[in-house]
Amino acid sequence: PTHACCITPDRTSLCGSINWFDARAASKVDPKGPLFEIPPGETINKEFGEYSGINEMIKKRSLGEIERINLYSGMEFPHTSCGCFEAIDFFIPEVNGHGIVDRNYSDIAINGLPFSAMANF
Incomplete structure (x- = not known):
């Protein structure tokens, strides 16, 4: 498995x-056990929430698949997910904005994709 979750306060x-x-x-x-403390290490980008110690642990736990994550950005080096999420945030370039689709929404989202297709990216 290449998903590794990082939980903060x-x-x-x-x-x-x-x-x-x-x-x-x-x-x-x-x-x-599977839940353990990760020393954050050096701050790489405070605004996006990128830290050297977290990157090192994510790389190790994702078997090298993921090298960097930003805890507070959905666009640049986003956090991984196990697939149990309830909604998906997606970018809409035509309006330079974001859309959110709920897991229970069964129609096609504004970006032309159903929830199931976006969940499998």
Whole structure:
């Protein structure tokens, strides 16, 4: 698997099932388990939330598939997802803006794609 989720105090998992407090508690209960602390390392881009330590761990845990992530950007080096997310944010170049489509929306989104197609990118 090439997905690796990074949870912070102000950023839950994309699926919404694990928040910072739950992840922190789980890492203390089972220190060798799948939830663990990641030292952020050096700040690369504070605005986008890119940190050297997080990049190193994401690269390791994604088996080299993902080398960089920005915690706070959906456009440049976005966070990976396991597929359990409830909505998708997509860019609409014609208006230089974003659209959001909910998992339960069964029609075609404004970009011409159904949720299922966007979820498989």
